[in-house]
Amino acid sequence: MPSLKDVKVKINGVKKTKQITKAMNMVASAKLRNAQNRIERFRPYAEKFYEMLGDLAAGADPSVHPLLETREEVKTVGILVATSDRGLCGSFNTNINQAARKLAEEKKAEGKAVKLYCVGKKGRDFFRRRGYDIALAFGDKMNSFDFSLANQLGLEVIGAYMRGELDEVHLVFGEFISVARQVPRTLGILPMQGSAEKGDDSGNKAEYIYEPSVEGLLAELLPRFIKVQIYRGLLDTSCSEHAARMASMDNATRNCDDMIGALTLQYNKARQAAITKELMDIVGGAEALKG
Amino acid sequence: MAQINLEIVTPDRKVLSQPVDYVGAPGIEGEFGIMANHVPFLSALGVGNLYYKENGKYFYVFVAGGFAEVSNNKVTVLAEVAEKAAEIDVERARRSQERAEERMRQQKEKLDFARAQAALQRSMARMRCRSSAESAGTCAL
CATH class of the missing domain: 1.20.5 (Single alpha-helices involved in coiled-coils or other helix-helix interfaces)
Structure with missing residues (x-):
């Protein structure tokens, strides 16, 4: 039976932990709101972009561009993993890392080499510990990034792809479905699946004047599309991270409450036992004096 | 004077959305001008300055890595970077x-x-x- 003082110390400790988890929960919810706003702001750009690309791809032969062409022999696979920089967000990072590792192992089993591009410390550390070939890693970026990060990553993978160092590129990120649900998602970004995201043709507008040619425009648009996809993955990951942290901190706070309840009960029991014992001693002493 | 709607969006924000009298943009094959009721038009933009005229005054916006689409009396500019002169x-x-x-x-x-x-x-x-x-x-x- 722990002494009264021990229990008291423990209760205070748990209370302090609770303060921290509660504060983290609130910080995460504020950051989540921020991240959601960014997705909202990104949406008009993305939608317009898909529309433009759809219009163009409808009127052009997509096989002309090297980014669209599926290579017959795939030797090296690039995997872009977007995770968070910090932990304490439940199984969020683990899930993404496992999904990426599974993909990497599958590709390796097929006899292909795997190169990793990691954003976020958690993914980088995970794969570094396991001795994977990491081509590029960014840490401490997830807290504040803008399109230039996606731009940099995009240029990197497109460059490697065009040089033939990569024959396939996949993106693994935490898709944000709702505040309560985030799942790891794997997306093949290179070679591009032709007209996968085609806008509906109902708008059948008048003929456009293209400058430069349709092919020239596609050559400009396609690399950007890769960056748009990467940016979306990054935004989703950061949103998911904060949502996951919110949920896990909420859980932690509740667990703290439970622990405090149990410990207080224990404390009261111990206190009562001590009082009873003291009374017994006094009564016993008085009896002895009488005799 | 008839006006045309100009909208400039980047991945991070909507920079501008308003009716203007005239838009001049740095197309990849040279500058072009757009006025109200222009035919549908799609062009890649180079690095440079887009300007528009409103109330007799010229306003300037720096753009890089973008596209301009003209349709239904609206100019939509998608750019990776867009900054108004004051910014x-x-x-x-x-x-x-x-x-x-x-x-x-x-x-x-x-x-x-x-x-x-x-x-x-x-x-x-x-x-x-x-x-x-x-x-x-x-x-x-």
């Missing part, structure tokens, strides 16, 4: 210009040279944008 950090542009020039002097390698050249182009366009806006008196937000 441009002139000091930063100047530093970046100096850095780029320095690198161009030192670098003999093709790739780095091209990068420095692109950076130089961007910083000079930014400063040009700012000074045009200042002389047009539309630099305030």
